[in-house]
Amino acid sequence: xxxxxxxxxxxxxxxxxxIACQGGGSHTAFTGGxxxxxxxxxxxxxxxxxxxxxxxxxxxCAAIAWFGLLQDDPKRGAQLLESFWREISARQPMDAFxxxxxxxxxxxxxxxxxxxxxxxxxxxxxxxxxxxxxERHIDFAQVRKSVKPDSPRLMVGAVEVRSGEFTAFHxxxxxxxxxxxxxxxxxxxxxxxxxxxxxxxxxxxxxxLFSQNPPIRGFLAGLQDRDAKPDEIWVIQINPDKRDRxxxxxxxxxxxxxELAGNLSLKQELFFLEQANDWxxxxxxxxxxxxxxxxxxxxxxxxxxxxxxxxxxxxxxxDLLDEGRRAGADFLxxxxxxxx
Numbered sequence: 390x391x392x393x394x395x396x397x398x399x400x401x402x403x404x405x406x407x408i409a410c411q412g413g414g415s416h417t418a419f420t421g422g423x424x425x426x427x428x429x430x431x432x433x434x435x436x437x438x439x440x441x442x443x444x445x446x447x448x449x450c451a452a453i454a455w456f457g458l459l460q461d462d463p464k465r466g467a468q469l470l471e472s473f474w475r476e477i478s479a480r481q482p483m484d485a486f487x488x489x490x491x492x493x494x495x496x497x498x499x500x501x502x503x504x505x506x507x508x509x510x511x512x513x514x515x516x517x518x519x520x521x522x523x524e525r526h527i528d529f530a531q532v533r534k535s536v537k538p539d540s541p542r543l544m545v546g547a548v549e550v551r552s553g554e555f556t557a558f559h560x561x562x563x564x565x566x567x568x569x570x571x572x573x574x575x576x577x578x579x580x581x582x583x584x585x586x587x588x589x590x591x592x593x594x595x596x597x598l599f600s601q602n603p604p605i606r607g608f609l610a611g612l613q614d615r616d617a618k619p620d621e622i623w624v625i626q627i628n629p630d631k632r633d634r635x636x637x638x639x640x641x642x643x644x645x646x647x648e649l650a651g652n653l654s655l656k657q658e659l660f661f662l663e664q665a666n667d668w669x670x671x672x673x674x675x676x677x678x679x680x681x682x683x684x685x686x687x688x689x690x691x692x693x694x695x696x697x698x699x700x701x702x703x704x705x706x707x708d709l710l711d712e713g714r715r716a717g718a719d720f721l722x723x724x725x726x727x728x729x
Contacts, residue, residue, distance in 0.1 A: 404620040405439040408454075409603045411655055412445025412546075412596070413627030414580070414698030415477075418706045419689045420450045420625045421470040422713020423720075427623075428454055428463035428470075430721050438463075439619060440542035442557075442604040444597035447625065448545040448577040449473070449523065451603075452569065455543040455560070456527045459535040473526045474710060479701040488701045495696035496640065508585050516575060516584050523571050532569065536560055543569055544604040546597025547576040550586050555600035557607050558589075566590030583699075598651060605658035609665065615680040622662065623720075626688045628652045640694065647695045659684065687720050689713075 408427065410420050420443075431438070438458060443451030453473055457466020479488035543560040558573035566589055567573075576587040576594035586593045597603070608619055628651040636645045666681050668674045691712065697705065 403433070403435055403437045405618075406436050406621050406623060407440040407442065407542075407605070407608050407619040408438060408451070408623045408625065409605050409658075410441065410443035410447030410451045410625045411627045411651065412443070412447045412577075412598050412602050413651065413689075414446050415700050415706065416627045416689060416693060416698050416709065417446030417450055418474050418477075418709035419627065419691075419713040419716070420447055421453075421474050422710040422715075423625050423687050423717040424450055424454045424713075425467040425470050425710075426714050426717025426721065428457060428467040430718070431463075432725075436621075438541055440544070440608055442544040442546070442601075442608070443577070444546035444601065444603040445578045445580070447603055447627070448574055448597065452523075452543060452545065452574055453526055455541060456532065458541045459532065469526045471710070473522065474706050476522045476525070477701055478703040478706045480703055485702065488699075492696050492700045495699060496694070508581075508583060513585055516579075516587075519578070520571055520575055523574055527571075529570060532560075542608070544607055545569065545573055545577045546601040546604045547573070547579075547594040548597060548600040549592045550595050551593060556592070556594065556597075557601060557604040559607070564590075566592075598654070600654060601658055602651060602654040603658070606661040609662060609682065615676065615678060618680060619682060620680075621683040621685060623685050623687065624655070624659075626652075626655070626686050628655075629688070629690075629692075644695045647698075685720075685724075687716055689716075 408424070410417070410424075427438075441451040441455050443449070450470060453469045454463075454466045457463050457469060479485045538561075540560070545558040547556045547558065548554070549556055556567070558567055558569055558577070560569050562568050570589070572587055572589045575584075576589055577597045579585065579587050579594060580596050580598075586595050588594075605622060605624075608622075628648040630652065632645060632648075636642045662682055662684060665674065665679055669676070669679050669681055689709075689712070
């Protein structure tokens with residue numbers, strides 16, 4: 390089986406779904422809440438999660454949800470997401486102080502001349518701490534035993550720093566170093582201003598926000614039969630497409646530039662899909678290898694600034710988890726009303 394081919398459909402036909410999770414730092418606590426609802430409330434007779442993808446914080450959420458699916462226990466995945474974000478939150482006094490200081494420092498960047506510090510000039514304790522949290526929530530030894538040809542797929546976006554090559558670590562990749570590991574997840578979340586690049590095999594990787602945010606086309610490309618491709622892509626989108634006002638303050642310009650950069654690669658991924666759908670409708674593509682793939686969005690609608698993507702305060706994280714759960718419930722409700 391081609392590693393990008395989705396697992397075969399069960400005897401009773403259900404729609405194959407891929408959930409694609411955009412990156413966005415702490416804002417992806419919203420993604421965690423959405424996934425909790427989807428994992429717990431999705432009608433599995435109508436929809437099956439055949440794959441997930443993610444970048445940066447979205448990759449971490451997708452990987453934890455995927456781990457629950459590998460155990461055939463999606464509700465366990467929902468519980469692990471709750472636990473993960475609880476541990477990520479800055480709850481201890483020193484951590485809470487450091488978190489508040491970092492967010493304030495970022496918000497002051499437009500008004501103060503602040504020294505620029507490379508992540509290579511400070512200890513890598515933040516990355517090490519994140520790695521320990523990931524490993525407490527995903528048993529990678531169990532992952533290696535659990536991944537079967539018919540298991541759900543997981544794709545994680547990153548970029549190789551020296552070559553500029555877009556990379557998608559893949560649960561079913563033929564090369565072991567390109568499979569899912571704690572280092573692959575750290576690579577996808579390696580924001581250059583905060584974290585050192587991550588060595589995985591012979592590569593050195595940065596945050597996947599520079600490449601595929603999140604990976605989508607990998608589930609659709611190739612020559613596999615049309616039934617091996619997803620019926621729908623559900624995108625959990627963190628960055629807003631539109632703003633009502635022109636940004637004029639330095640901080641607002643920075644926020645909007647970050648949002649547009651975060652959406653650039655997402656739009657590139659979706660353009661591939663939309664172009665294929667259009668050409669298929671026009672009869673320009675061979676139906677044996679292509680099919681119409683529905684795209685649905687679950688969007689974070691809150692107006693948030695860039696520095697809040699670094700905010701790990703418990704109240705902020707919990708609010709976003711709650712908002713994600715509400716958005717997930719609304720999405721499932723609308724899905725039920727459409728009857729599709």
